[in-house]
Amino acid sequence: MTTDELEQLLAQQPVSLLHRLARGRVHRHFRAGKRRLIELLLQHSSQNLAGLESDLQTLLAERQALPQRPKTPARRKEELAPVHPKRHPPPTTGGESETSGPAVSLANWLEGIGVPPPQPFVPDPWQVEALAALAEGDVVVSVPTGSGKTYVAVEAARRAMEDNRTVIYTSPLKALSNTKFTEFSRLFGTEKVGILTGDRQENGQAPLLIMTTEILRNLLYDAASGEIDVRLDTLGLVILDESQYLADPERGVVWEETIIFCPSQARLLLLSASIGNPQDIADWLSSIRTTTCRLIRHNKRTVPLRAGYLHPNGKLVPLFKTAAIPYGHPNQLHPEAKRLFMQYEEDTMPSGRPRR
Amino acid sequence: MPPSIHPVDLIDALRQKHLTPAIVFLTSRRACDEAMESFDHASVVLPPARQEAIDAVLQQVIAQYPSVADHPLIPTVRRIGVAAHHAGHLPSWKIAVEELMRQGCLDAVFATTTLAAGVDFPARTVVITQSSIRKARDFTDLTIGEVQQIAGRAGRRGKDQVGFAVVAPSPYIDLSVLTKGLTGHPEPIDSQFTITYPMVLNLLKAHPLEQIQSILAKSFAQFQLNRRAELLERKLDALHVQMEPFGPRICTDWITQWQTFDQARRQRPQRHQPRHESPELTARFHFMTPGRVVGLARGRGVVLRQYRSKGQRHPMISVLRPNGSVTECPAAAVVEIFDRVFDCEETASFPWCSAASFDELCYQLTELPPRLPVLPILVSHESAPLPDTVVQSLGDFPCPTCPSRPACQKDFATAHRLRQEQHRHVKSIQALRASLWHRFQERVDVLQKFGYLTPSAQLTAEGEWARLIRIDHSLLITELIRAEAFSGVEPAVLTGVLASIAHDDDRPGAFPRISPGLSSLLGQVRKLAESLSPYEEPPLLRADIAAIAERWVADPNLTWIGLCRMTTMAEGDLYRLLARTLEFLSQIHALHATHPGLADTASRAIALIRRGVLEELP
Known part of the structure; x- marks a missing residue:
């Protein structure tokens, strides 16, 4: 592999991989941008390009071996969210409370609204x-x-x-x-x-x-x-x-x-x-x-509850990503509700001074 | 953009999405009233059929509570199907609104969050516009339990398949409080047990003093205190285990022994070296005068000055090196002091000597022979003898010669800390177990001081009737009765005084003038309340509140509307004030066996208060 080929291959890699490659090779490599990093790597290994190349191949092989992770930011957040098994009931599995997946739409959120058919009263x-x-x-x-x-x-x-x-x-x-x-x-x-x-x-x-x-x-x-x-x-x-x-x-x-x-x-x-x-x-x-x-x-409501967000301009969106309230996961806001609320906070912020 | 959604738009949006009926929780009563007013110019009008339905329900309510009939909000409610429900309204109006809501005639109700617990009607949707609530005088964030209580009103069993809690932001909303509240687990509750004077009197009436402690032990407060005490006891057990290696040594209580010994040792006066310099350094430092040739780790130099620097433990010197540079180094770094001194003309600033002598010194340094005689310096190693008192006190201790001294010295810090922790825990456990009993005894002392209890904690004749006054500010009221402040007063004046004691709201307002008799009596009450303040929190005792209550009793021809016109108080508040005064009066009435005259006045006052709105209502 010529120097040019190697340079091209390096340029195709994500910068995190380059940083791993630069570990021990380039001093203060974390300060350098991608282009500079490639330059430094090649400069350092000008005498030993074969070594650099083989290291690169090992890293690439490692990367391939890693299980494919879906890279939706929401999923990552869910993994990071602290789970308190004692305090919070685990999210119930079932159609409505599924925590992953895309955010619920307004139509789905409003689904089921209305009067249930009259039933004889049966105590719970x-x-x-x-x-x-x-x-x-x-x-x-x-x-x-x-x-x-x-x-x-x-x-x-x-x-x-x-x-x-x-x-x-x-x-x-x-x-x-x-x-x-x-x-x-x-x-x-x-x-x-x-x-x-x-x-x-x-x-x-x-x-x-x-x-x-x-x-x-x-x-x-x-x-x-x-x-x-x-x-x-x-x-x-x-x-x-x-x-x-x-x-x-x-x-x-x-x-x-x-x-x-x-x-x-x-x-x-x-x-x-x-x-x-x-x-x-x-x-x-x-x-x-x-x-x-x-x-x-018991904590289960007889009539299920859903939470919504009503923007001052009259726009109604679900408050959480799921139709049902995600118990124990206060951060699973609906992206639209989050955006609207941030916009609201910006608009109503007293000028020159941050809120609270 | 407006800071919050306009009420008309809000209701419109809810109607469009079929989210009605809804309860809209707003920050204040005024917000509710303004929301209602904002519908004055709204074009939306209910279809006639629904207006008639509202009318029909209202007629039913009016049949029971005539005061609803001329409520100013009725036309608006009929027209738009929206109502307000808050503490400023009369109970009869609130009952009417609740009935309308139950029958499904209304699309929305504006309510205050403060009264969330009292809103006992469900709806399909709850609209939350705030994340804090006014408690006492300032706003505090809603707790998880409160958010769930509010949101819990959404979704009617049997009438809805799902309920909706909708957040409509207004200024000062913190969304995270609400999302946490909606998704969280409610907080644990804590006991708020306090010991009141009537409680003490009633307990001592029924039980001898010896039994009281076991009765107090049955309270939830004591249950929770015991929980905490048990927690501490477990910690104490763990400490015992940790303390095991530090058991008795040559002396049983070696920790105390070592502690006193250590203190005595430390009390020895400071030696003559305040900075803990070695005796060698002290001895040699005197010779490091300007012009002296010294040997450093690398090469030689001439001392230019001595100084002390803040960051340095040792005294410092500035040295001229053979290459002409001036370096700073601690005096301790000097390896050798040579028997050679050059003349040096000192100056106050760098390079610490005159230019001529600087050049001269540089020259001399380079010209020095490789070997130089070293200055012989005598160092005294003998330490100053201990003062006699300390030697004597140390003589009392076996420690200096004790075989376990190194072990004691080593373990003391850990053992001492553990023992202190142990003592602390023991003390807090005692406090937790006995705190209620102590508070009870404090109350007993006060009651004995005022003569409601005998020294043996029996009820006196005074105590026998005083225990029947089981309301707030009971001590003030019983003391007033004992001082005969109420003897021969008119029912109206009695009502006025009790109203001002009962009222605990400090909302300002404009109120009628007060009669001179009531005014002077209120002055006495204030003085007495002031003198009782160490034992009981004094009430607000507002003259305007007293005046309005007095007016209602003194003038039987005064109508409710007339009374409301005299003041800026909301009629719901006025109603609550009089209802609370009635409670106080009925407690006074209970004293008919011992104070027949006063009880009679109270019952006359009760009869006079109960008219108009107060009669028709529960």
Whole structure:
């Protein structure tokens, strides 16, 4: 191989290969550009072109032997993304959640929109499980918003009332209490449902009482100090809705007091939105109550959720590369959404000063 | 480009893609109201059939809550099928909007993110326009749990096959907070257990002091503290294992022994060489005067000057070399000092001697014979004797002659660090296990000081009724009752004071004038709250809030609309203020056994508050 041929061959190679070739041959080769690098290599090996050539051939052979890697940048990103097997549920395999491949189109993203055909109501397995567990002990339910926690509350209340037990249902907000009062009155009949809030008392002797958690706490304090409330004797079930309020800086203490002083013969049903450590709550309840506490949790939404991005100019694009939300992979943004948002940030940036 | 999408365009876009009904979460109440106003000039009008459907639902609600009937938003809602729902509205209006949403009459609702938990109606789509939320006084990023709570409103069971969470950017949005929130795992929650005065009183009423600790131990707070303590205990066990090689040696507690010995040793006064130079160097340095011929590692030279340089441990000298160059070198580099000195006329600047003597020295250097006599320098090796006190204190230690001294010296650093860590862990474990109990005892001390508890932690007569006040600022309220601040006051004044105690929002506004009686009483309350501030966070005690509540009770002919006109407060806030005051009043009413007069005033106040909007509503 003549010098010219060798030069041509070198020129065809990617610069990374040239750098590997230059290792040990050319001082500070990483500073040189491709053309200069070839020049330096030839200059260095002018006495030993055969050696250079054979090294080049070995490198080329190595390159051939390497498995072919698809070079889409997204794929590479996915490999680099840290995976936390403990914290995040692994991406479910299935049509929608496939993580690789090209980004989803808007049409696909919008697919399936609409009203499902009417179906007879069948409780989800977790709902059945929660109700069954409630027969044996306390239950903590931690499921995503809108999964049907109310169904569990209603069924549990119905069963307890059939056993002639009193049921207390508490919610953190007066507005929610009122909504539930209306809802339960419709379901069980007005004479069976009562409400006690700070400023409203109706049908206080009903078997199903709706109240704010503070009121229940006060009732329990009164009972503890001897002013026995008759209803607490027959109390069979206490439902604490939105019990993630346990972590509320101002009012969380009320939930703890309520749970601590809840009579032991009453079952506790804690309904909470998805939280990070429901097992801790269940362990805590098991440790202070006479029965063991079952934890019912799941992260799958009944109605699947998709995320989109709406640009100020009215353009709607999917937010993530996949139609479904890629749980555990916050960086898999749809390229179009990413581009539009970057453009938005640039346009709205206050002049002369970077944001934040 | 506008900083965020226009509400009309937003709703249009959602309608086009069949993404309605939607809940649009906006930053503030004002944003919601402005979004509604922006529809004033929009040309889109609902078909008559849908307008009638809205009317029908509204009529149902109005039958139950008459105050909805003249809500100013009704015409807009009818025309465009979009409504606003936030804390500034009356509960009855919110119920109406929720009902409309449930019946599927509305295309969109503008709501505030702050009230996301209270928005108890689902939709097909949720529009998120911000990544932070106003908590207390400043904005904090939404947590993963909050983002999922908001996004969770999308997708109605049985009515939708899929739900949509749409991000519509506005200024100050951080997309990464939202994407992390949507794809992440919610945060673990922590206990926020605090010990309040009513809690202490009620616990001591029902249980003797000895049992309290076991009751506090049942809290989630203690559960979590125990978890942390267990973690530390495991670390402590690991430390014990690590400490094993450092067990008792010739003395049992050799670590302490070595530590004190080491300290005593270090206390010896500094020797006469502050810079730790070798005695040879010190002795020789005196001879390196300008003009002296010295031998360096390579060749000879004439010293031109001595100096100390900041970066150098040793003193430095400038040397003239035979080739005429001036070099700097540390005095320690000098190998030999010769018994030959030339005259040298020193100067303050380079080359450190006058030009004439520089030339002369150069010449002399080249002319030097190859062998030169070396200057004999005596070096004293004897070290100064230790002061007597130190010798005596060191004499108490067996260490200097102890056979395990090298081992002790070697291991001390590791062993000492491990032992300190051990002590730290033990202390934190104790603190974790007992912190709740300590906080409880602090509260007990305060209550004893004010006479609600006897020294043996029994409830006094005062404590017996004070435990029935189970609201915020309970100490202030019970102290006010004890100071008879409320004796003989009108129901209106009582209401005003309680309202100002109950109100904890510092949004500014314009409010009516306050009556002199209430004003002077409020002054007293402020003074008392100030004096109680070490024990209880004082409330805001705003005079304008007191005045508006007083007005509502004092003037039975005042209509709700009239009251709202007096102030810039939103009617929802006004409603909440009065509802909260009602709660406080009903707590006062519970004292009828011990304070019949006050309880009577409270019940009269309750009756007076409950009229108009406050009567019709839960």
